[in-house]
Amino acid sequence: MPQIPNEHPTLWIRSTRSDSLKGKTIVLAVTGSIAAVRTVELAREFIRRGADVHAVMSEAAGWIITPMALQYATGNEVITAITGKVEHVEFFGNLGRADLLLIAPATANTLGKIAAGIDDTPVTTFATTAIGAGKPVMIVPAMHEDMYDHPAVGENIEKMKSWGINFVGPKVEEGIAKIAGNDEIVLEVERTVGQDSLRGKKILITSGSTAEPIDPIRILTNRASGKTGNELALEAYRRGADVTIVHRNKLGVTGINEIHAETAAQMTDAVLGELAKGYDMLISAAAIADYTLDASEQKISSGKGLELSFRTTRKLIKEAKEAYPQTKIVGFKAEAGVDSGELLKRARHTLKDSRLDMIVANEVSKGGIGTDNNNVTILYSDEKEDLNIEGPKSLIANVLMDEITLLLEAQDEE
Incomplete structure (x- = not known):
């Protein structure tokens, strides 16, 4: 990135990951938990997404990590005392310049005081x-499990939640209520203060491969990894949507509803059941099996000739469109061994035949399945020009969510 004159060198990583927090000012408040050692890298992750980060520390936090470390991490002077500059008002008064107060880690003592x-x-x-001014506050607890289980601590947390304060974690294991992972904290911060273009929207995503049983051990599946579907779910969640993902993998994000579906039939049934609850968008990113079979109840002996009889599976998109014609649907079209002209021709046929609103096409013989990067083309049901995207699947998810936002906004205006 271009260097800014007089900028602290540690800030040269700004926006190297994304611009999801560009223009946002986050105050990272650190208290006296051993988990304070995690805050250096946490601050860096916010900067990598474009944020301006300032740190404030309690005296007890200084016993764990020095202010110099957080000055390095943030590129800004660390606040260790309230001075004549009235720093708390500068950042969180009614005219304060901060967007979020993130208290991480927060000890039981700090929770009680707040x-x-x-x-x-x-x-x-x-x-x-910040609370008095109605500014966003997020708290990430960290302490021993016995302390976390104290009735007063639980009551304090519930009291603060009733004030609109968001809590992230903790992760309870090994007798410790551990600080949440940096990825989880960053995601919740992005959802809280990042763009909220999908706030109030319900989005259903299918992801990855399905697996058709041959016997209790063997399955028929494909190479789809689910990475694209995962990135789509994360990006929709960042933007404020209520997200449900149907797959046979595990994403493990607290705020995203996950439904396990092993076979094509299970996935189709799960999607139709969810759509009955009312969704604005279905993103059908899963590589659903086209064929299934009647599985043997016992393991088929090895070393013998084997003949399998296949039948076609139900078509999820067709059933979804027939049952819920008002739901916007984005489909995916993967081909192998065809040139770009033929790929787009087949994608346009599927787009029209399945009455989709958008379709994402890619040729996978040279990459895309199981990789972190891809080259895809978005085709639209209207006269809009095709859009080609090449790069990390996180970038593809970001751009696709931009297009989905425009589509849903247009629907709201109808």
């Missing part, structure tokens, strides 16, 4: 000011 309105550390003073 819940009681006590502000005897820089962190709790920032919290009192």
Whole structure:
């Protein structure tokens, strides 16, 4: 990235991952948990997504990690005391310039003080000011499990949730209520203060491969990894959507509803059941098996000739379109061993024949399946020009969600 004169060298990583937090100011408030050692990399992750990060520390946090480390991590002076500059008001007063107060890690002591309105550390003073001004506050607890299980701690957390404060984690294991992972924290911050173009929308995504049983051990499947579907689910969630993903993998994001479906029939039934609950969009990114068979109830002995009799599976998109014609649908078309002209010709046929709103086409013989990158073309049901995207699947998900946002906005205006 171009260097800005007089910019701290540590900020040269700004926006190297994405621009999801570009223009946002995050105050990272650190308290005296050993998990404070995680905050250096956490701050860097926000900067990699375009954010401006400032740190504020309690005295106890300074016993774990030095202010110099967080100055390096953020590129800004660290606030360790409230001075005549009234830093808490500068960032979180009614005219304050910060977008979010993120308290990570938050100890049981800090939770109790915030819940009681006590502000005897820089962190709790920032919290009192931000809450009083109605600014977004997010808290990431970290402590021993016995402390987390104290009734007062639970009551304090519920009290603060009733004020609109978001909590991320903790992850309870090994007798410790551990700080949430950086990826989870970053995702929740993106959802809270990033663009909210899909807020209030319900999006259903199918992802990955299905698996048709041959016997209790063997399956018939394909090479689809589900990486694209996962990235689509994450991007929709970032933008504020209520997201459900149907697949045979595991994404493991608390806010995203996951439905396990092994076979093509299970996936089709799951999607139709979900659509009955009312969705704005179905993104059919899964590579659903075209053929299935009657599985043997016992393992088929090896070393013998084997003949299998296949039959075609149900067509998910066809059934979804017939049952819920008002739902917008984005389909995917994968081909192998064809040139670009033939790929787009086949994709346009599927787009029209299946009455889709958009279709994403790619030729996978040279890559795309199981990789982190792809080369795809988006085709539209109207006269809009085809859009080619090449790069990481996270980029493809980002661009596709831009197009989906425009599609849903146009629907709202009808």
